[in-house]
Amino acid sequence: MSEMHLVLDTDIRGPWPQGTEVIYFGMGCFWGAEKKLWNLPGVVSTAVGYMGGSASDPTYPLVCTGSTGHSEIVLVAYNPSKTSIYDLLKCFWENHDPTQGNRQGNDIGTQYRSAVYWTTSEQEKWVTESRNAYNEVLVSKGFDPITSELAPASNFKFWYAEEYHQQYLIKNPNGYDCHAHTGILLPEIAALSS
Structure with missing residues (x-):
């Protein structure tokens, strides 16, 4: 079924296309998060869905009842020769508040928690290193430590959300786009060796 x-x-x-990699981000409400991510150069496709729960x-x-344990997640398929994992993580960290636990701004519940689920060992290195670097800066500026859930995507199944949620802000240009953020930039990170 094509969508x-x-x-x-x-x-x-x-x-x-061959060589495309996938990573999954939870940044609170998935509508605005998806729009931020599809606008990055080298992103091949995005989709919203649910991940990290039991049902x-x-x-x-x-x-939305909070009983399943799922997060609202954006699947990002990208061409690593056209965008770096650092640029994707920069968008992730800087466009929500990863210190808020089970909420983003006024959106409260486990489904709004911050999360990254990686699919490659290279992504895992960058996720971990970027989290450590960003956490250090946040704490030095008076923020609480990062609470983001970080795990291999293989631990969970990605469930595609209903069609009306996909590219929601194109279908509803004045739709809800709430993202708390810290206003703190992700520091540069030296290239990691494989």
């Missing part, structure tokens, strides 16, 4: 991305004109379920085939109303 074409309304901005990138790619199938949100793949297949994508099979979760629905938005069920996830």
